[in-house]
């Protein structure tokens with residue numbers, strides 16, 4: 459039997475799992491490794507054994523025995539039933555106080571369920587979001603662990619060490635109990651959808667309104683990346699747009715089919731937002747824009763529909779590009795504001811006590827939405843931890859103030875010319891909605907009371923009212 463020497467273990471030696479194990483080993487931790495089929499474990503030792511101290515185990519029992527108490531075992535296998543099976547196997551071999559960590563992209567409700575079941579058995583269960591893909595797992599991801607404070611005391615220092623660091627600060631913190639970590643990771647992905655869609659709309663505007671080439675637009679993004687939009691996604695956009703397809707010599711994006719795929723975390727975010735009643739319209743538009751792009755028969759059938767557009771010519775291309783940049787920044791602020799309101803609401807409903815400023819801080823490095831802009835969010839929540847609306851923070855309202863006229867010009871331009879920019883346009887509609895003194899919901903309440911006796915409240919008196927509608931006007 460193996461000696462209990464390893465600081466931590468990882469089971470599941472596909473790319474994410476082996477990269478996480480290598481990251482741990484490179485950072486000086488003794489890492490037990492295991493995979494259902496032993497070949498993958500052997501491969502890690504053979505190819506990367508010199509990177510640190512690995513303790514390969516063939517059986518799950520040997521794997522567990524290799525871990526020093528209280529044991530910490532990370533699971534990185536296929537999401538769903540496979541994860542449940544591995545959790546069960548591990549739990550049956552472990553002792554009270556040991557910690558099982560799921561670093562897969564699990565649905566946070568599964569994490570809540572698993573945490574409760576594992577707690578019953580006297581063990582800790584940590585559902586942890588890990589962002590940054592394969593590269594991040596190896597070189598420093600953004601890590602979002604949930605679970606008990608006790609489990610974080612054991613696990614946190616290791617995760618903080620292997621996470622990305624920005625200004626010396628780790629991109630990892632204890633998010634909150636049970637499903638909090640996976641919930642925050644889900645919203646991170648939703649925001650990523652919104653960010654990507656907004657960038658794509660900016661590209662589309664420059665392409666269709668100004669007839670710019672992909673490479674020329676790539677140069678614009680390169681320029682934008684030197685300002686407040688400085689971020690990983692803007693940076694890679696500049697690269698992707700300037701990339702040439704070696705086969706045809708054409709711009710890479712001009713040979714790529716315009717149908718976006720999705721793995722579901724955007725849809726999860728939208729579902730959860732709808733359930734708790736937080737309007738995350740930016741994320742929703744981004745998710746549905748991907749669905750629309752992939753709706754092939756519908757797009758074929760829709761192709762000849764009347765346009766009714768006006769031929770608006772752009773008098774000053776440089777001014778137009780600056781308008782697009784400002785509209786992009788304003789819409790991005792809306793999408794993030796909405797995402798953070800969603801985390802806050804879920805945190806309140808589930809008693810998670812998530813520190814919103816800390817979430818922005820741990821997204822500054824390692825993950826796909828890493829951006830200079832996240833510092834502004836952390837600062838906003840430092841100014842006011844109870845801030846009810848991120849957009850109302852002085853920095854954000856000031857920036858939107860500088861951008862809102864550009865934003866309106868771009869949205870009107872697209873309405874007149876027929877360039878679809880759903881995320882820009884609906885973000886502006888949300889902005890106008892949230893700042894409106896009055897909304898037409900009074901009429902909705904009247905309609906509801908008319909057909910369903912749903913009652914309404916009045917502006918001039920306390921209480922709940924119902925009108926007897928029969929016939930009279």
Ligand code: ATR
Pocket residue numbers: 470471472493494495498534535536539540543544
């Ligand atoms: P992906 O689509 O992510 O590549 P996969 O290759 O089927 O998914 O599985 C990823 C990891 O989960 C692998 O380490 C895999 O183990 P094997 O190498 O033995 O296939 C592991 N995995 C998948 N299903 C599992 C199960 N039911 N029990 C244990 N491990 C499992």
